[in-house]
Amino acid sequence: MSNTHPLPLTAVIREVGLRDGLQSIAKILPTEHKKEWIRDAFAAGQREIEVGSFVPARLLPQLADTADLLAFAKTLPGLFVSVLVPNMKGAERAIAEGADLMIVPLSASHEHSLANLRKTPDEVISEVARIVAARDAARSSALVEGGVGTAFGCTIQGEVKESEVLRCLQGLLDAGVDRVSMADTVGYADPAAVSRLFEKALKIAGDKFWCGHFHDTRGLALANCYAALEVGVKRFDASLAGIGGCPHAPGASGNASTEDLAFMLASMGVDTGIDVTKLLTLRAKVANWLKGEPTHGAMWRAGLPKNFISGQRSVNPQDVSA
């Protein structure tokens, strides 16, 4: 159906549990626990972490310590630290606090955009242009990523036209973003749809197409990651223990779980630099902190297969004679 590529030798899992995960959980995790999470994730090999969101603390008290976490994360050598910024105010803070990357969400669904961001998609694109200008004026090295959400449909509006998704993507690029990403915010995607849409997005954005973000609402997050990988996407958002959701998208529960995705990639010989065993230890710790909240995923229960050799491409198609 699509032009599938050989699987890449490496891929990146960006941890978004501390932002997308924790924002959907009422319980407020103490800052010291979050720092331990970041430290252990780094020790397990994760090199890109979204530590929080610069939104008013009264809206998301769970993420009120984002500046503190950003400062801590920046002390870990080689960790690339991102934050979500919904608007210029958030971007100003991210620039001032020295984030490596600001992720600005855009919802391709007009109705979801109004409900979630109180702006139309085009108003978000204009804001992104102002954020890029402010970043440049501040001579900041922070990158700007525009993330197109509800790319496969929306719980409020239903269908979201592909043409509108790609128009938003182009709009973000025209506004000067360094990177674009695409999200199945509410778990409506399927592998064929991912293959189709991401292939087009990659044609438009080239190397600026950065990351796929999938929710496991209907059990398809990993299948969707695989489909994206096949068309050339090499970076995925995921949440430890599969926590996450969107407060304005009912039913949108659970990001792709970091530990399951890390296993799938390692098992396929796609190196993420992650030690799955260490990640499972951290997963147990975080699940314990979040006791009573819904957590997800399969690897924590099943453990590694007996024939699993981490980080090795166990069988290379070229090496094997049938």
Add this chain to the structure above:
Amino acid sequence: MSNTHPLPLTAVIREVGLRDGLQSIAKILPTEHKKEWIRDAFAAGQREIEVGSFVPARLLPQLADTADLLAFAKTLPGLFVSVLVPNMKGAERAIAEGADLMIVPLSASHEHSLANLRKTPDEVISEVARIVAARDAARSSALVEGGVGTAFGCTIQGEVKESEVLRCLQGLLDAGVDRVSMADTVGYADPAAVSRLFEKALKIAGDKFWCGHFHDTRGLALANCYAALEVGVKRFDASLAGIGGCPHAPGASGNASTEDLAFMLASMGVDTGIDVTKLLTLRAKVANWLKGEPTHGAMWRAGLPKNFISGQRSVNPQDVSA
């Protein structure tokens, strides 16, 4: 990596919940409930059902009513009814009772084969040859399917060599089976491994390669189905509510869930003839009968997306201009 095909327009989900599912559950479902399950699955559009297993009732009392269910299922017009038969004794019963298809399991893992079937793989192949001869001698129209299990590894032995898996597949074909299938009995497969192995299996078996059977132990069943679909597999085993496992393969819990797979396929425009809404109603009924037993899957909780149109290929890649 592999030679992926266009996705097929149709695929078949073979229901194995009544056999693979129920055999791993201690609770014995009353025959009347099982008949209701078969009737409702048929009404929801399922046309292939494995109704049980001809094994001694003292070994699997859960499946003691297989002959009764087979007779009932045969009254539904157009339903293709299969049973599992572990040996000649089971096959003789299946032939006598008029099954459409006998599935004979073989485990490519020598150790799993001894633990589960008390025979080596080669002894199973010899038994299959005798079963085919007995079927021919009885002038029965029952088809014989050889299923190669533990095709991606084994919880007892660990690694199972690809060459051994393919040797067993060839052995079954040489023994005269009408069909072969391949199973990730313990949930060790990943999409790349499926793509690689199934492509080779299809080359060997051609049109006789019949069915992929995946367990969701590590959350990859649907991703693996997608990978198999891409290389040309058009039939999948699945269990309603994802029930299932293997008593001799610890940790092997949960088949691909019928309702989630049916949704994935329908969403991609691959017609299975299944009405997902009706299937979800049946799923709720069966889960209620099995209250207290572990059930799986995501669709029962999430429901259908707002933009879902069953049985329609919502966006055809050729029709859409970016």
